[in-house]
Structures are given as structure tokens and as C-alpha cells.
Amino acid sequence: MVKFSDDKLKEVQSMIDRYPEGKQKSALIPLLHLAQEEFGGWLKPDTMDYVASLLTIDPIEAYEVATFYSMFNLKPVGKHVFEVCHTGPCMLNGSDNILDYIKSTLGIEVGQTTSDGMFTLKTVECLGACGYAPMMQMGMNYREHLTKERVDAIIDECRNEK
């Protein structure tokens, strides 16, 4: 059974307070983000049920939303998730080569996680960084102007992180 800490529950309440009374369902997406960060990087059914209970909505309402938006993970992911953009403008600037390089370096295909649970590779559609292509999202941040050398440095950085 998952449960937010008291501090996090305060944060939850402040999120709910952003909306008029009775409109607490509006906090669903912010809460799912928070729950995903807190409970292992993905949304287990238990986690979604818990979020629904905090907002006094039906669990199905949380499932509906979690399955619609691409940032919610419905399966476990690695500690670091590389989300490489491959839409038009990134493609024009060589995102295919970057993607191939990451695949061969990590030895995984798109959608897979390395056996040590460190890295998951995904492709994403346009993230609004077209002028700084090729790029990928990593957690809360963007990594832009990617080259093979930069990819190597990012992988090292992840491996050296405690």
C-alpha cells in the first residue's frame, strides 16, 4: 500500500487548494506526476487507486487520465529514462544517428531497459527544443545539442551518480 509522507500530503493539499471548492479533480494530473516521482517512477494500479482516493474520485477516472498522457509510465522503467525526440526538426539534425548510437552503446532497443535496471530508452514526439536539436529529455530536464561524445558523457554521469 502506497502512502505520501506528511510533507507530501501538505503539498497535495496546496495543489487541491488551487481550484474552487468541489473542483478537486483538477488536481489529478499534478498528483499523478507527484505519485510517479514518489513511488518508483511508474504508476501501479495501487498508486492510481490511492491518488483517486485522495481526490474522492473513482479509480477509473485516474486510469482514464494516466493512460491518455504520454508522460505517465504504466510499466516499470529504469533509473534513468532517455526520451529521444525523433520528430521532423530533430530528424533533420541527425536524431536517427543519436538514437542508433544510444541503442548500440546501451545494447537495448527502443522501449527496453538495460538488464541492470539503469537505463530505459524511449522515443518521443516533439518536445519544443527544435532549435537545439538533436535532444532528449531526462527526468525534469532537457539534454540538447546531442553528439556521440555528449551521449557518452551523460551515460558516464548517470553511472557515476550515487
Place this chain on the structure above:
Amino acid sequence: MAKKLLLEKAHIEGIRHFDVYRKEGGYAAVETALKMDPAAIVEEVKKSGLRGRGGAGFATGLKWSFLAKPEGVPRYLVCNADESEPGTFKDRYLMEFLPHLLIEGLIISSFALGSNRTYIYIRGEYAWIVGILEQAIAEAKLHGFLGKNILGSGFDCEIYVQRGAGAYICGEETALIESLEGKRGNPRIKPPFPAIKGLWDCPTVVNNVETLAAVVPIINMGGEEYAKIGVGRSTGTKLLSACGNINKPGVYEIDMTISVEEFIYSDEYCGGIPNGKKLKACIPGGSSVPILPANLLLKTAKGETRYMNYESLSDGGFATGSMMGSGGFIVLDEDQCIVKHTYTLARFYRHESCGQCSPCREGTGWMEKILQKIDTGKGTIADIDLLWDIQRKIEGNTICPLGDAAAWPVAAAIRHFRDEFEWHVNNPTKCLTQNYGLAKYADALGLSA
């Protein structure tokens, strides 16, 4: 040097912080506006000729004047920061470097519209910008520009930042409202329009980030002065995000009087095409607007110079023109493959279709598969005709404009580059390793970078 109204102070050190922004003249427009009648602010915006900067280009003042004002019902202003149209990254730049400009515009606009609770709906991936905006909001509140009884005017206003979670469709205003209500981003059938029935069924205005920021210079200089900048119905300045095969990708503010050629080749803007390559094609206003070959991009079908403004970019309609759209300017050089590029866009729209309307849900998937087939040398001539047929059946047959947005890039690619599609079909092996090149399009103009 073109006149800058929005980004003029973007490079001042510390401009992200209230003190520096204020010292540079920030929040003066709020002081002016709060002494005005809200209806007079709407009038100023009408006079300015400001058009929605998200892509549709609808007159902002007119949109504001549609807002219903029933007694005892709250009204809402929602800022659309769900910037997701491929090629577009201008709002991100504005929010990252000039957060107080947006907050200032939001306070004035909230006052004009009577919104006491205003939301910024930002795409979920722009996670780090949430903190920047929330800090700006906290600073503004600390200095009495937000909260209760702002500057003694009796006007109360709070601004909240809401993160999306990865869905292009939430840039469509009714889908955005659904998402803000904690639901899937399925667009609503209009009417009723949000101005009558929007967020929580209350009258609501949804405006783009850049549109709301532009309200600040409009109040500072007056609507009439603002309208003197630019040309025709393209008043004021416009942010453009330039990307693709250019020397200087980035965000530029233009006053809509410069030519497309100057924008691409001038060192002040894109700085030309790298490695001396030739210009092949360009999508001038975000991925959904029609792609144009170099000859039709730089000159209209009548042979006149094409300018970077709403009217000139759409000169010739879809047959020979395009659109200003969101200002996402994507340049393709002679080495780029139109089929492959169009395929990535079709894949994008398939991924982003919400699935409500069958022409879009099914059609975008079909277009993606057929384009992939042609791109990998497995297509037939009949596939090109089928592609044309599908896009026609999507356009105009969906609840929201995503259907059109998915159909237009495919239609324009076939309209202007059918030869290249046929070359792929006729050269199934060669197309895997070689490019079609410029052929008869840009080459005919003899343009060199």
C-alpha cells in the same frame, strides 16, 4: 535592426528576477491598467490589431469581447503554454528568460476580463519552467502585484501553474480545458465556445503565452501606436522560432515587414544554410502548415517578394502559399528527403490524435504507414493517390483542427513534391541510400547560400 517589444530586455542580467525587471520599467503597465476601466483595456487591445500568436491568428480583442458576463458566475483566463507544434519553441524562450513579462501581461488581462483565478497550463515536459514561473508569481505577490486588493485597486487575482503530461492535443483550447479539469484531453464540440461555457462551465478566455505578453507593450504604448508597427493586418511584432538546416537556429522577434529571404539569409536572423547547401523547402509556421518549395517560399506565384507576415505567407492559398501559423520556421536543405520528413510528421499526428473522431484516429495511422512504406522503397504509385485521398477525407471532418493539421502537411508534400514521391516508388533500392536532391524545385531558381 527591427523593433523589439518583447525580447528587448531578454539579455539583461537578472531580468528573471522582480527587482531587475521592475528597475527596467517592468509592471508599469499594471499600474496604468489598474487605473483604467476594464472595458477600455479591451478597446486598446482591439485597436492594437493583436492577433492570437498560438497559430490561428484570431483577433485577440474580438475574442475578449465575446466573453459572457453573467451575474454571480466567475470568469477565467487561462494561458495556453502547451507549446507542442513541431518547430515551435518561442513560448518556452519567453517564459524561461522573461517570466515577469508573462506574469505582467496576465495580471492586466485578468483585470480586463475579470478573472480572479488565472491558470497557466504548461506542457508537462517543460518541467523546469514551472519553478521559474512560480518564483516570478511569488515575487510579484510579495510586491503587491498579485493577491488581494492589488495596488489598492480592489482587484484580487491569483495565478497558478498547471503542468500537462504529454499531449499535443491539449494545445487546442477545449482539450486544454478538459485537461485542466483533470480529464483526458478530448476536444469539445463547439458551440458552446469557451467564452460562454469553458472551464468548469464558466465563461473562459484561453490565450497563448506570446499573445498575453504582447498586452504589456500595448498598454505601455497604446493600441494605436502598437498598430503602426508591422503591415496591414499583421500588426506589432512576432516571435519566430527557427530550426532545421540553418546556421543560427533560435528565437527571433520580427516586425513582420522583412522578406522571407532576408529572414533566412541575413546574419541578424537564420544566417543562411550551413555548408553552402541550397535551400530546398521550408515549413514557415509550424509543422501543420503547408510546406513550400524554395521558389514558392521566396516569391509568390505572381513573382512578388514574399514577406514574413500573415497575409504574404498565405498569399496564393494552399495551392501556392502557406501560413504564418505559430511561427515555427523549419528549413530543409538540398540533402533532405521530403518523404522521410513528411513521414515523421505523419507519425507525430498519429501519436497525438486523441482518438475521438474516426477520420483522424484511423486516417493518421494509415498516412503514417503508407508514408513509411514509400520511404522504405516499398510503395506504389497507387499509394500516393491513396495518401491524397485519405488526407482529403480527414480535412474538415473532425471535431477539432488536429485533423486538418495532420492532413495539410501530407497534402502540401504531395502537391509540391509529387515527383519525389514517384522517384521513391520507381527507385526502390536507390532511395534507401541516395537523395532525390533539389531536382526541378529550388534548382530552377539558381539560389546558392
